[in-house]
Amino acid sequence: MTIPLMYYPLSSQNHRVQKFDVPGDEYPRQYTLENLPTATEMDEIIWAAYRQIFNEQQIIAAHRQVALESQLRNGQIAIKDFIEGLLLSESFRRLIYETNSNYRCVELCIQRVLGRPVYNNKEKLAWSIVS
Structure with a gap:
């Protein structure tokens, strides 16, 4: 019998004070198909x-x-x-994967898909081997 996963609320260490202005580019619109x-x-x-x-x-x-x-x-x-x-x-494949090195392709994929930069060179190296 496996132990079920424990669910917990997600929290962030980046606590901020509420802003008084209307959100702009710093809070991009999140698109969903729910409604x-x-x-x-x-x-x-x-x-x-x-x-x-x-x-x-x-x-x-x-x-x-x-x-x-x-x-x-x-x-x-x-x-x-x-x-x-x-x-x-x-x-x-033609525009991104074939025209860039494995390292650059990893950077582009992580930036564009996950929306964050590569953490360090070890992460880049690990994913470049996969690609």
Whole structure:
């Protein structure tokens, strides 16, 4: 018999005082599919996913994943699956993976997918071996 995981509330060590101003770029909008977005909101979600994974200069019509967009619009896949599809696409492989070294590819993937910098060179080395 296995011991079940203990659930606990997530907390942060980065405690801040509440601000009095309206949040701007420091608190980006978090996109979800929970409350069935409209067509324009879905376009914003798709555009934000492309901006997150690809560079602004790399977002052109030829690199769009129309089949994935259609599945996302119809609710067949989640945003996580859409981003995974973008990462596994031929465009990502050709534009990011093949044109950069393993170390740079690891940096780009961690920055764009996880939204954080690489912690240290050991992390970069460990993931560069995998890629």
